Amino acid sequence: MTDYDELGPGAADLVRPYVITKGRGLPDEKQLSLITLVTAAGDEQQRPTSLSPEEQNLLELCTAGYLSVAEIAGHTRLPMGVVKILLSALTERGYLITRPPVQRAPLTDRHILEEVLDGLRAKFG
Amino acid sequence: MGSAPSLDEQAYVRAGATQTAVKILVVGHFAVGKTTFIRAISEIPPLSTEETMTRAGELFDDLKGVRGKTTTTVAMDFGRLTISERVVLYLFGTPGQQRFVQMWEDMARGALGALVLVDPERLADSFGVIDLIEQYGLDYAIAVNRFDGTRDREERALREALDLLDDTPVVPVDARDQRSSADALITLVRYLLDRAH
Ligand SMILES: Nc1nc2c(ncn2[C@@H]2O[C@H](COP(=O)(O)OP(=O)(O)O)[C@@H](O)[C@H]2O)c(=O)[nH]1
Ligand SMILES: [Mg+2]
Numbered sequence: 477m478t479d480y481d482e483l484g485p486g487a488a489d490l491v492r493p494y495v496i497t498k499g500r501g502l503p504d505e506k507q508l509s510l511i512t513l514v515t516a517a518g519d520e521q522q523r524p525t526s527l528s529p530e531e532q533n534l535l536e537l538c539t540a541g542y543l544s545v546a547e548i549a550g551h552t553r554l555p556m557g558v559v560k561i562l563l564s565a566l567t568e569r570g571y572l573i574t575r576p577p578v579q580r581a582p583l584t585d586r587h588i589l590e591e592v593l594d595g596l597r598a599k600f601g
Numbered sequence: 602m603g604s605a606p607s608l609d610e611q612a613y614v615r616a617g618a619t620q621t622a623v624k625i626l627v628v629g630h631f632a633v634g635k636t637t638f639i640r641a642i643s644e645i646p647p648l649s650t651e652e653t654m655t656r657a658g659e660l661f662d663d664l665k666g667v668r669g670k671t672t673t674t675v676a677m678d679f680g681r682l683t684i685s686e687r688v689v690l691y692l693f694g695t696p697g698q699q700r701f702v703q704m705w706e707d708m709a710r711g712a713l714g715a716l717v718l719v720d721p722e723r724l725a726d727s728f729g730v731i732d733l734i735e736q737y738g739l740d741y742a743i744a745v746n747r748f749d750g751t752r753d754r755e756e757r758a759l760r761e762a763l764d765l766l767d768d769t770p771v772v773p774v775d776a777r778d779q780r781s782s783a784d785a786l787i788t789l790v791r792y793l794l795d796r797a798h
Contacts, residue, residue, distance in 0.1 A: 510707050511622035511691050513614060541613030546679055550648025578621045580711055588623055589794040595684030600783030
């Protein structure tokens with residue numbers, strides 16, 4: 477940990493993301509990629525009030541459907557690192573469902589590329 | 602953030618039970634047309650994330666709340682296109698500065714491939730981005746954005762200048778035009794499919 481006193485004026489601003497994430501470190505990259513799709517689990521009534529305002533906002537944003545991790549960062553204007561930390565903590569505690577992208581493999585790649593090609597042609601062709 | 606932004610229904614992924622996400626990168630130097638291209642294809646208004654360089658960079662190099670004290674750059678922008686009930690495609694655009702290492706790793710990991718936008722009048726500005734794409738082992742196609750009134754450049758000369766493999770596709774693009782942008786993307790995907798066989 478950096479000693480914030482050493483950072484001089486404005487150091488308080490630098491603390492904020494750390495506070496938002498309650499000191500948690502960056503999550504395992506395998507769990508959340510930029511295109512992992514995320515949605516809220518279960519019903520809103522069961523959510524404890526112990527969640528931070530940031531966590532509650534994220535959950536709210538994820539209630540109406542799926543968004544990618546990148547879109548969540550874009551909509552909330554929070555830094556990507558912070559979003560990943562908050563989302564993985566919420567996932568760990570069962571408030572979010574995440575759908576990771578398919579594992580890359582030659583056969584899946586071909587199927588997916590064919591599907592993308594057909595889709596692009598159908599939309600724009 | 603103060604309160605959660607409330608989004609309309611179209612902002613969300615139409616996720617079927619088996620929906621999965623894939624991504625393609627749209628790279629190129631500053632002002633080459635990346636955001637314009639993404640806007641032409643995307644079904645949502647392009648979104649972006651910013652990165653900030655700070656002294657606490659070892660902790661988070663994308664700290665928020667320090668704007669004005671350090672430089673903030675749009676590190677990437679992105680759009681989305683629902684392909685089918687099963688696949689949703691994300692397009693990630695970045696100018697490809699080497700210093701955003703973490704971001705590049707995030708973007709490149711698992712990407713199907715990359716479309717490299719180049720301005721034939723500023724070819725040297727594309728070298729760095731192409732180096733990065735190759736470094737991450739991504740297959741790519743070149744889309745030449747000639748803008749208005751710039752003279753045509755012979756494809757052979759361009760291939761030589763960029764040191765391209767013979768089978769690397771080179772297509773013209775007008776990033777403002779949806780059809781033209783889609784054609785460039787289709788050329789890339791067809792190439793990726795050839796490579797996958
Ligand atoms: N004439 C012309 N202008 C373009 C084209 N693509 C982008 N522009 C313009 O070039 C400028 C930079 O484009 P932008 O998409 O922001 O570039 P980026 O920095 O790569 O995201 C904008 O003013 C665009 O309107 C194109 O194909 N033709
Ligand atoms: Mg841009």
